[in-house]
Structures are given as C-alpha cells and as structure tokens.
Amino acid sequence: MPELNFAGLNAAAQAGFKPHFEQVVAAARRRRRQRRILTVATAAVLLAGSGVAVAAGSGEDVPPATRFGTDRTPDFIPTPGGTPTPGTGPRASTGRPAAGDLTHVYLRWTECRGCPPRWAGTDDGGRHWRTGPLPVPADAMVDLRAAGPRTVVAHYIPRSAPDSRSGRWIASADGGTTWREVTVRPVAALPAGWRVLGRQPGPTQDPIIAADPATGDLAQLTRPSALRNAVVVETVPAGAGLWVSGFTGERIARDSRIIGTGGAVEVSRDGGRTWSRHEFPDDLAASDDVGGPAVATRDGRTVYALGRVRGALVVWRSTDGGATWARTAATARVGDRTIRTAVRPDGVLVVQAGVSARENPLMFASSDAGATLRPAPLGPGADARPVPDGYVQTGWPDSPGAWLSTDGVAWTWLDPPELP
Numbered sequence: 001m002p003e004l005n006f007a008g009l010n011a012a013a014q015a016g017f018k019p020h021f022e023q024v025v026a027a028a029r030r031r032r033r034q035r036r037i038l039t040v041a042t043a044a045v046l047l048a049g050s051g052v053a054v055a056a057g058s059g060e061d062v063p064p065a066t067r068f069g070t071d072r073t074p075d076f077i078p079t080p081g082g083t084p085t086p087g088t089g090p091r092a093s094t095g096r097p098a099a100g101d102l103t104h105v106y107l108r109w110t111e112c113r114g115c116p117p118r119w120a121g122t123d124d125g126g127r128h129w130r131t132g133p134l135p136v137p138a139d140a141m142v143d144l145r146a147a148g149p150r151t152v153v154a155h156y157i158p159r160s161a162p163d164s165r166s167g168r169w170i171a172s173a174d175g176g177t178t179w180r181e182v183t184v185r186p187v188a189a190l191p192a193g194w195r196v197l198g199r200q201p202g203p204t205q206d207p208i209i210a211a212d213p214a215t216g217d218l219a220q221l222t223r224p225s226a227l228r229n230a231v232v233v234e235t236v237p238a239g240a241g242l243w244v245s246g247f248t249g250e251r252i253a254r255d256s257r258i259i260g261t262g263g264a265v266e267v268s269r270d271g272g273r274t275w276s277r278h279e280f281p282d283d284l285a286a287s288d289d290v291g292g293p294a295v296a297t298r299d300g301r302t303v304y305a306l307g308r309v310r311g312a313l314v315v316w317r318s319t320d321g322g323a324t325w326a327r328t329a330a331t332a333r334v335g336d337r338t339i340r341t342a343v344r345p346d347g348v349l350v351v352q353a354g355v356s357a358r359e360n361p362l363m364f365a366s367s368d369a370g371a372t373l374r375p376a377p378l379g380p381g382a383d384a385r386p387v388p389d390g391y392v393q394t395g396w397p398d399s400p401g402a403w404l405s406t407d408g409v410a411w412t413w414l415d416p417p418e419l420p
Contacts, residue, residue, distance in 0.1 A: 092419035094120075094400035099385075099392040100146035100213075102404050106176065108134065108144040108154070109400075109419050117142045119152070119176050120417055125404070129417040135170060135179050147195040148213030149388070150175045153182065155199070171216025184209060184218040189271035191219060196242065198232040202290055203244055208232060208272060221272045229260050231291035235342040237386040240300035241321070242268040245292045248279055260285060263292035265305055267322050278322055282309045286339035296341040296349060304349060304370055306341050308334060313353065315370045330373045332364055340383040344408040352382035380411045 094109040106121040109131075116138040120131040136142060140156040147153050150173060157167040169182040190196065194210035203225035211218055227246030236243055244267075247260030263284035266277045284307035286294035293305040293316070305316040305325065313332045318325045334353040337360075341351045349370050354361030365376040380403040384391040390406040400416035 094416055094419065095142070095144060096394045096399065097392075097402040097414070097416075098144050098146040098152065099387050099402065099404070100149040100151065101388045102390045102392070102406065104146065104149040104175070105392075105402065105414060106144060106146055106152050107400055107416070108142045111419070114138075117156075119144065119154075120419060121152070121176050122417075123175065126414045126417070130176065131419070132176055143199065145195075145197050145211065147171075147211035147216055151211070151213050151216050152176055153197075153211050153216050153218065169218055171211070171218075173214065173216050180216075182216060182218050184220045186222045187219045188222060189273035190221065190242070192271065194219065196232060196234075198234040200231075200290065202229065202231040202246070204228055204230045204246060208242070208244075225266065226275075227264055227266060227277075227292070229258075229290055229292075230266075233265075233295045234385050235383065236295070236297050236300070240297050242272055243295050243297070244275075245286075245295050245305075247283075247285075247292050257288075259283075260292060263305075263307060265293060265295055265322065267300075269300070269321075276322065278318075278325060280305060280307075280316060280325070282314070284309060284314060284316070286341075288336065288338070294339045294341045296343045298343045298345070298347070302343075302369070304341060304343065306339055306351060308336065308339065311335050313339065313351070313364075313373070315366075315373070317370045328370045330366060330370055332362070332373050334362065337362070342382050342384050342408075344381060344384075346407075346409060350376070350382040355383075380405070381408060384408055 092109050092111055094107050096107065098106045103125045104121070104123055105126065106119060108117050109120055110117050117134045117136060117140060118131055119134050120129050122129050134142060134154060136156040137158045139159045141159060143155045145153050151171070153169060153171045155167055155169050157164060169184060170179045171182045172179045190208065190210045193213065195213055196208060196210045199206065199209065204227060205224065207221040207224045209218060209220040225244050225246060227244060227248065228250055230244050230246030233243035233245055243265060245265050248262030248264050251259050251261055253259050261283050262279055264277055264279040266275045268275045280293060284293045284305065286292070286307045293307040295303065295305055297303040301319065301321050303318045303322050307314055311333060313334045315328045315330045316325045317328055337354040339351065339353055340355060341349065343349055347367070349366040351364040351373065352361060361378060363376040363378050363382070364373040366373050380393040384393045384405065390404065391408045393403040395401055402414045403411045404414055405411045
C-alpha cells in the first residue's frame with residue numbers, strides 16, 4: 001500500500017467539508033419537526049466519535065506532546081490568517097478520525113464525489129499513513145470506529161437502502177489489511193473490556209453496542225435505554241461505569257421542535273444488565289439536539305452533571321456514584337451554547353460552552369470540585385475521549401484531524417494526511 005506524506009492542515013479542504021455537515025444539521029432539524037424519521041437519522045452516524053472503553057488496555061510510546069498555546073487554534077475556532085483559494089482539481093473527502101490509541105488512528109475517505117469509500121490509517125502517530133479499499137458498496141455511508149490499536153469496525157448502509165435495518169458491519173483485526181463480515185450478538189450485559197460505540201441515533205433507538213478490541217466481534221444489549229433522545233457518555237474512563245444522558249419526557253415547542261424535558265442520567269456498573277437513574281430539576285440540558293446533561297467523572301464516584309437553565313450554566317455534583325446529587329454555587333452565562341465537560345487526570349473540571357465558531361465558544365475550569373468556575377483559554381480537553389495510552393479529542397463538526405494527549409493537560413495536534 002502506498003505511503004502518504006504527513007501534511008499541514010488544509011483550511012480550504014476543511015471549508016469544503018462544512019457544507020456537508022450543514023446539510024446534515026438541517027436535515028436533523030427537519031426530522032425533529034417531523035418526530036424524527038429513524039431511517040434518515042442514521043446518516044448522523046457519520047459524525048460520531050471513536051467510542052469509549054469498558055476497561056483499559058496497555059499503551060505504546062508516542063511522540064512528545066506540546067502544551068496548548070497561541071500557536072494553534074482549536075479546530076472549532078477559525079484559524080487566524082487568510083484562507084487559501086480552493087484548487088480546481090479533485091479533493092479527497094475524509095471523516096472524523098477513530099483512535100485505537102495515540103499512535104494508531106484511522107479514518108474513512110473518498111477520492112471524489114461518488115467514488116467508493118476507502119480507509120486510511122497510521123501506526124506511528126501520523127508520520128506515515130497506509131490506505132486501502134473498504135469492502136462495502138460504492139454508494140455506502142460508512143461509520144468507521146477503532147475498537148483497539150489494530151482493530152477497526154465499520155457500520156455501513158447503502159444510500160439506496162430502504163431503511164436503517166439494511167445496515168451491516170465489517171471488522172479488521174490487522175489494522176485494515178483484511179476485513180470480514182460481523183454479525184452482532186444480542187446480550188443481556190456487555191462483556192468487560194469491550195469498546196462501547198457511542199453511535200447516533202443513540203441508545204433510545206438502538207441498544208448500546210460494543211466491540212471486542214482484539215477481534216472486532218460485536219455485542220449489543222437486548223434492551224434500548226428507557227430515557228428519551230439519549231446518548232452514551234463517551235468521556236468517562238474505563239472502570240467508571242456505563243453512563244447514559246437523556247430525558248424522561250418531551251414537549252413540542254411553538255416552532256414544532258421537540259424539546260426534551262426532565263433531564264436525567266442513568267448508570268450501569270454491570271455492563272448494562274441493571275441501571276440506576278437520577279432526574280434533575282429545571283429540565284437540565286447540554287444540547288438542543290441530543291442527550292440531556294453533560295456528564296463528567298474520573299472514578300465513577302465523584303460525578304458532575306452540567307447543563308443550561310434559562311441561559312445559565314448549572315453544575316450538579318455527586319460524591320457517591322450518582323446515588324445523591326447537590327447543586328454547587330458555580331454558574332456562568334452561556335446562553336444557548338452546547339455544553340461539553342470532562343474531568344482531567346489532575347482533577348480539574350473542564351467545561352466548554354459552544355462547539356462551533358458560530359457559537360463563539362467559551363472555556364471554563366474548576367479546581368475546587370465544581371464549587372466555582374473560572375474562565376480558561378480556548379483549547380481541547382472538555383470533550384476528551386479515553387484511549388489506552390491517553391486521550392483523544394476530534395474536531396467538530398467533521399474534522400479529519402485530532403488532538404492527542406498522554407495526560408489530558410498537554411496536547412498535540414494530529415494533522416490529517418493529504419489524500420490521495
């Protein structure tokens with residue numbers, strides 16, 4: 001397979017990807033007005049992240065990280081300087097990266113509009129890239145995920161398919177060299193150590209699914225989440241439990257949008273066999289699209305649930321694994337911005353309000369267990385997903401690049417490869 005040179009971020013190419021995302025967002029809003037047609041909603045799968053593990057594994061050496069500074073603008077903020085004029089030749093279209101660890105990163109891509117989907121992968125943190133075909137129909141929508149350093153799974157649906165039930169799975173246990181069809185096995189509880197795939201539509205529609213990091217075998221819970229419009233919390237580390245955020249009810253707004261009511265979280269500590277729930281007052285929500293409160297925890301005992309209440313950021317904290325909760329005094333004006341949050345390994349609670357440039361993002365940090373919030377420089381960390389040897393945060397909405405970190409504090413940017 002050909003090697004591809006590591007290249008700088010191509011701002012023009014990223015601009016070319018944004019119209020595709022805007023079309024998806026517009027379609028999603030229309031679906032909400034029409035009570036969400038599941039078949040069309042499955043297209044949002046292409047925008048999902050790389051998943052969260054049930055248990056941790058071993059890591060490998062990675063290039064030294066560099067602390068975030070003014071030399072690199074977060075991917076959801078416009079890069080300073082002029083925008084290069086787009087070329088007239090063909091341009092590869094790539095999807096969001098899927099990280100098995102900090103050195104093994106994969107993404108799907110196509111050489112042109114209408115070209116069959118392919119995969120690209122790096123085994124050395126982006127110094128070199130390999131690429132190859134995906135054994136799927138040429139018109140398929142593909143959701144590529146990393147289940148382990150060398151294990152990749154992909155869910156695909158032909159664009160001509162009548163509905164989402166036509167979707168199928170393939171897996172590779174050798175970094176994309178060979179692929180096989182995989183049949184999902186229904187289970188009452190997910191096996192320990194398997195990578196949970198935080199997909200869209202969320203667990204309200206499709207029960208939670210997980211992949212074996214060694215083989216790519218798949219298991220899916222037999223029951224969907226009882227919460228409405230739920231999402232799997234992907235920022236919690238291994239051993240902290242399986243967390244789901246959503247709503248207990250919904251109402252129809254004046255503009256016909258469906259609004260979640262009764263923000264709530266559920267947690268399972270036995271792979272999804274049993275669940276416990278807590279409901280928050282004031283319709284606590286972190287997004288207008290999916291999921292209820294934003295959830296953050298390091299150990300599964302001290303847990304934070306954040307969201308907006310009438311334009312103000314609200315922080316709830318539990319010190320007993322979600323059994324009881326208390327609202328802290330911390331607050332900030334965030335308007336209707338989307339909220340993301342995570343707890344760094346050093347115990348700092350990081351909060352991001354706004355995930356796109358048009359939201360004029362804000363960052364906050366708390367080093368006193370959520371009692372107060374202080375403004376912080378814009379940067380990665382609030383949506384960091386654990387991998388065996390560190391953390392990864394992909395750009396939004398559909399960036400082919402990613403932030404990588406060994407400790408959740410110092411970050412380095414992985415540029416996308418030049419394809420083809």
